[in-house]
Amino acid sequence: MAAWAVQGQGFIYVAPKWQEGTPLEHNWINREGSEDFSNLVDYRDSYQPGARRYDVGERGNIHLVPMAKTGLRQLLDWGVGSIQYTIRARTDRIAERAADMGIAALPPELRAGHYLGLRFPGGVPEGLADRLARKNVYVSVRGREAVRVTPHLWVTDEDEDRFFEVLASALAH
Structure with missing residues (x-):
């Protein structure tokens, strides 16, 4: 595997x-019977039954399973609802602060709590994302x-304040 190759764990x-x-990825592992290594070269056009057909061919990285298990346990302990509630409070504040700068967002009842689309009058200023990235703010x-x-x-109130400081500076240029 190349040093730059990325292999991860997903669900x-x-x-x-x-x-x-029909899956987007067409590889040997998502084909029917691919789990039978004794017939590995007996390729088939049909796919694995059910959701297995959507595998992307990188399910052999067993070393990531303990980390994935720990992460899933943490999500269950915190609770998806609690996570959504916490992040929604943050995105609601960001939307309010953006509105004070003339930047719009959909009303809360029309958006998910875990992310936010900020809409700029006249469109996103050219090069805005690059100017933000130079200050280590990524959108x-x-x-x-x-x-x-x-x-x-893990985003703090200080991080939020910094986001708006950097955004204001980037918009001024």
Whole structure:
């Protein structure tokens, strides 16, 4: 494996109505019978049943399982609802502060609590994401009109203040 290659651990829930769909990834491991290594070269066009058809071919990294298990246990201990509540409070404050700068967001009842799209009048200023990144503030430009802001649980009030200081400075240029 190349030094730059990334292999990770991921999870997906696939609703039963989508479990027989066509996957985006076409590899040997998501084909029917691929778990039978004695017939490994007996390739088939049909896919694994159910959600297994959506595997991307990197399920052999057993070393990541303990970390994934610990992370999932932490999520269950905290509770998804509590996490959403905590992050929504942060995104609501960010939306209010952005509105004071003339930057709009969807109303709370129309957005998820864990991320926020900030919409700039006249579109996202050219080079805004780069100017923010130079100050170690990272956002994702979405289309021509919005910037996605996704705070995590570890984001503090000081981080939020710094975001707005850097944003104001970047918009002034």
